[in-house]
Amino acid sequence: MSSPGDEPDRAPSPAGPSDQGGTSVAGTATVHGSRDAARDDLLGYLSRNTMDADYALVAARSAESGRSRDSRGSRWATAVVLAVFLVLVMTLFTQTTQNADSEDNERSQLIGQVGQQQKALGERQGAVARLAASNTRVRAQLLTGTGSGLIGRVERLGLRAGTVAASGPGVLVVVDDAPNAAEARNRVLDSDLQKLINGLWEAGGEAIAINGQRLTNLSSIRQAGAAINVNFVGLSAPYQVEVIGDPDTLPSRFAETTSGATWFDLQQRVGLRFSMSVRSSLELPAAERTPLRYATVIKEGDDS
């Protein structure tokens, strides 16, 4: 039973140095049976036929004919070739070291730039927070008398939207990955967190923060590698979710939602850790304001 790759005829090896009888030089590679050898043992063939067969061939031929092998001209050619070879090697060395240097330089420059921009960003954010606080003060001063109703409205809306710090009784939910979580399956994913948050809103939550990140109507909860980005800030397990709401009814209402059922399932089957405890007073920070890009105010007379 022959394998499909076999050739039916084994052609004799091409005429080569192995035919040169008595002047074979010990240790040189021969081209004998090259085709079969190549098919059976590629590495062996490669390591046997490493030197140009021409060396043996020319040596044998010149030994036979008695003429000297090379003229002076060809010696100069060898010298030139060797010189070219070394020039190539030196050029490559210098080229590589130069490239490595410039790459290192670029890298440290980039790192420096990133640090600078991060510092500038931090300063700008601090300025924004200060200006927002002074805005609120000035607004309170201006809206006195008939306008005082507006202040209350702004604060209520800010509470709902998450742009104003909030405090009150509520519930603390701590979720964590399964113990010894090796793969993504056993970790808390962004979809799990989203379901949890939706369930908490449904159960009567009025203000929610994850690991100190206040959730607004524009907040995103998105997976980024091993961390979850909330409001574009990377958070990692365990996730502490603070919810301001009615501490008496929230836990039971949450258990009745589909998210509650999903999380019960996750606990049982995947092993995610979940704990909910009542807190008599929680303080949630305000969210950083994200400017509205598409929504504009409806200008239709005054409504109070």
Next chain:
Amino acid sequence: MIAVLGLLVGVLVGVVLQPDVPLWLEPYLPIAVVAALDAVFGAARAFLEGTFSDRVFVISFVSNVVLAALIVLLGDKLGVGAQLSTGVIVVLGIRIFSNTAAIRRLIFHA
């Protein structure tokens, strides 16, 4: 010997002049050098075995370098540049190792 003279001239030119490689030639330089190394080691082995021939050396050197560069060029055009050059370097590396092993045997046992 004239060959040694060539070596010295090459080193001096390389170190002193520090020639700048044109940009279009740069990706082919490393593999050309490896191919050249293979030809040089083959020549050294032939020299130690007594079958050295200048003509064969020059021809094998030039053809190795040109072929290696052509293979890399072809690979780039076909989109398999990395794989082709890996194959070429593997084969050249095996040949270099075999030749150096033979050279070592010839030097220390002969």
